[in-house]
Amino acid sequence: MDDTISDRQLRILKHLSQIGTASRKELTAVIPSVSRITLIRDLNSLQARGLAIAAGKGPATVYSITPSAKRLKLYDPAAYLLEDPDSRQVQFTAFIAEHVKRLESAWDKNKIGNIKRLAADYQLKRGSDVASRELERFVIEFSWKSSKIEGNTYSLLDTEQLIKGSVEAAGHSREEAVMILNHKTAFDYIWQHNHSYRQLSRMSIEEIHQLLTQNLGISRGLRQSPVGIVGTAYVPPASQAEISSHLDQVIKLVNDCQEPAIKSLVALVGISYLQPFADGNKRTARLASNALLVAHDYPPLSYRTVDENAFKGALILFYEQGVTDYIVEVFLQQFEFSAKNYNL
Known part of the structure; x- marks a missing residue:
């Protein structure tokens, strides 16, 4: 099995790491250019590698990351700082x-x-x-x-x-x-x-x-x-x-x-x-x-x-x-x- 994590899969893991759990519908909103079939394929791949887990059935299925995924370096802080702020996929802009x-x-x-x-x-x-x-x-x-x-x-x-x-x-x-x-x-x-x-x-x-x-x-x-x-x-x-x-x-x-x-x-x-x-x-x-x-x-x-x-x-x-x-x-x-x- 190819162990490479695609940019799209990395975005999925990053989103799950931030909010805890998400449904396929919610993930589609985060990655709007991805088709339903491609998203399912990505999620299945992440589950097969022990990086994501699913709970529930059908449309009620939600996904979260595993402890193994949490140990991955999803971001490089120094590199993130150097990115143009307007080009980042920013989740929050206000104090929480x-x-x-x-x-x-x-x-x-x-x-x-x-x-x-x-x-x-x-x-x-x-x-x-x-x-x-x-x-x-x-x-x-x-x-x-x-x-x-x-x-x-x-x-x-x-x-x-x-x-x-x-x-x-x-x-x-x-x-x-x-x-x-x-x-x-x-x-x-x-x-x-x-x-x-x-x-x-x-x-x-x-x-x-x-x-x-x-x-x-x-x-x-x-x-x-x-x-x-x-x-x-x-x-x-x-x-x-x-x-x-x-x-x-x-x-x-x-x-x-x-x-x-x-x-x-x-x-x-x-x-x-x-x-x-x-x-x-x-x-x-x-x-x-x-x-x-x-x-x-x-x-x-x-x-x-x-x-x-x-x-x-x-x-x-x-x-x-x-x-x-x-x-x-x-x-x-x-x-x-x-x-x-x-x-x-």
């Missing part, structure tokens, strides 16, 4: 709170068990005489990479000289230096007040945003006008009433989670997704996410080894396709790196 809630159910027992083992190992090695130097190294690497994700052009060495020696790099704007130094200020603050962040509140999120955006000409408080996100067809909520309501939902979802790593992920994605501020949203999301980790004696994420396009692509896949797997994978990879490479 239920998608944020699904981030919690994306964790199985193996993922949670691995997180807990990594956190326990990290906690055992804390408190050594090198901890202060390790904290400084983490702050430099986090401030550099988080700023770089936002387009900052400072190198890691430039960032070290700025933070340790107050030396601004030649050929760079003052705003780039301020962005990096604001990261240091914000992380120092959450580190010193770590127990204040065991639960998230609107005040704590706005506090982090204020620290990150000071002296950058960015307005404080919830935005009062619409914003767009470069590179995606997704449009965040426009009215302040909507933003306020959805932010309360995100905060409740974070605080209802029992596992600190899941709290952190929901904050990271939920705040990035909602875009509650005029600017500085993803920076605020990364700091709030780290504040929750630090408050529970978990390793904060530096993102030092993350591929920026893969990270951005994973977020956009969540926005546009409702797919959680890729951003969860990025988070887990960065958590493991931090747990093994820092001793704060």
Whole structure:
């Protein structure tokens, strides 16, 4: 049997991965150019290869993907980011709170068990005489990479000289230096007040945003006008009433989670997704996410080894396709790196 998955079959699997189950009629609407016979042939092929299963009979038959199909890389996040947003098969263009809630159910027992083992190992090695130097190294690497994700052009060495020696790099704007130094200020603050962040509140999120955006000409408080996100067809909520309501939902979802790593992920994605501020949203999301980790004696994420396009692509896949797997994978990879490479 030919194991090649056609583009059409891949679209079927992607659609099923997003919505759970679908009938043949629903799948025909997603792929309008396909005939009924061809669709049935594709579905039979996917079932024969253990990638899809059917339930029910006749017109009531619905299809879903199997665990084997879920392990397939249906998307390449970095490649997805580079696609023209207008040419993508976008499923969602508006904020859907239920998608944020699904981030919690994306964790199985193996993922949670691995997180807990990594956190326990990290906690055992804390408190050594090198901890202060390790904290400084983490702050430099986090401030550099988080700023770089936002387009900052400072190198890691430039960032070290700025933070340790107050030396601004030649050929760079003052705003780039301020962005990096604001990261240091914000992380120092959450580190010193770590127990204040065991639960998230609107005040704590706005506090982090204020620290990150000071002296950058960015307005404080919830935005009062619409914003767009470069590179995606997704449009965040426009009215302040909507933003306020959805932010309360995100905060409740974070605080209802029992596992600190899941709290952190929901904050990271939920705040990035909602875009509650005029600017500085993803920076605020990364700091709030780290504040929750630090408050529970978990390793904060530096993102030092993350591929920026893969990270951005994973977020956009969540926005546009409702797919959680890729951003969860990025988070887990960065958590493991931090747990093994820092001793704060």
